[in-house]
Amino acid sequence: MSAALVAFLAAAVVMGSTAAISRRQDRVAVVDVAWGLAFVAIALILALLWPDPHSWLLAALVVAWGGRLAWHIARRSRGHGEDPRYEKMLGGPGWSSGAGRVITRVFLTQAVVAFLVSAPIQVAAAYDVRWWPVVWIGVAVWAVGVFFEVVGDAQLEAYKAQPRETRPKILDTGLWGWSRHPNYFGDASVWWGLWIAGALALGWLPGLLTVWAPAAMTYFVRNVTGARLLERTMSQREGWDAYAARVPLFVPRPPRA
Template sequence: MLTEALVALLAAAVVMGSTAAVSKRRDRVADVDVAWGLSFVAIAIVLALVWPDVHSWLLALLVVVWGGRLATHIARRSRGHGEDPRYEKMLGGPGWHAGAGKVLLRVFGTQALVSWIISFPLVVGAAHDVRWWPVVWVGVVVWATGLFFEVAGDAQLEAYKAKPRESRPKILDTGLWAWTRHPNYFGDACVWWGLWVAGALSLGWVPGLATIFAPAAMTFFIRNVTGARLLEKTMSQREGWAEYAERVPLFFPRPPRR
């Protein structure tokens, strides 16, 4: 499995390195957000090309659908915007002006390493044969559930933002946003739990338990560090947010409450 892991690391490094070169010319570190999903796409496709079988190509298809949609969505959403304040705060300065070494290490290098670690269910999926095919399809169902939450949640948010500010509610609390305050982040977590089930657990208990750190880490970070909790620091300043937060759970969905 060492060879598969090194190939995956190389694929992630190529995507992040290429994006860093483009980002420097554009003077916009936030371009790394588009490369996040594409790094997984590159890893999955390269693994399927080098170790081709039905399982590897199925995993590649799932990752391409998820990662391609995510990259396209982020690219469209960020078009016309300047640097993301998160990166200015992280780097202690305005983007690349904070120093190329600091940007490469803290942003692009870190993201390449993290995407490689998260991709280990794909790596073991390429290295071993499937033991339980029914488990693969259970994973596909979990993945599809997560993708639904992401796509529907993003679409509902875009529709909300498209309404005139004076005629829309202060807080989006309908649709999936009445079930969880962050349906897109919850969907992201489900996608990676589904890929873990389909890619690693289907190989047997040992590969599954050995790679459970990947979806667990993804869930922890998007819920507690870089995703939901970070966004709530800004959203909590909105009028009506406290009442909304009392009714609707932070992450894991539940039926709406009055």
């Protein structure tokens, strides 16, 4: 059995199981918790079937990132109803829009995307490492990404915990003073780190054949499902224009005066 087939089956099982849970809860947004867990399943199964230090290192990185992300989203969404994004996507509230529509547009789509984006991890199961120093460069980039995700999420959570009447209109301190979306930047950095450590370290050809995976993730979290989508509502806040003028959208840098 090929690594690609194993990865697709792992993603399909995770998303299929989540679809069953979602149907019972009548809440499509639980798929957000399964997103990170799909990659955890893929990396662990690949490491078990093709065990070597490289595969287990990648599995450890993915488990740390994906497990933390799933826990964070599950805790953040506890007690909340359906996510308006999915109501808009499906043209109705949850499963009432039709089981076929929900499964194909949400769960099957996310299974396919997880399978495609995990290409650098799949390639790493099939080839030996050529450049170990490159692996550690990738680990360093991954660590930077995790830092921005974890710290950015913690700072946002602390901001939201303040009374709405007294807290600033816009969070512009900490990492949020360097990037308007530090957590999304961190997510993109994680995938560039996994690509460097997982595929580029195997050689130029595996790296070039899979570079589209982190590039696609960066494009989507920046321009489609992440930063740009969130800014449609955030830009309505008082003081947003001044904040956006001094703080970059995505890649961090010191804020302008």
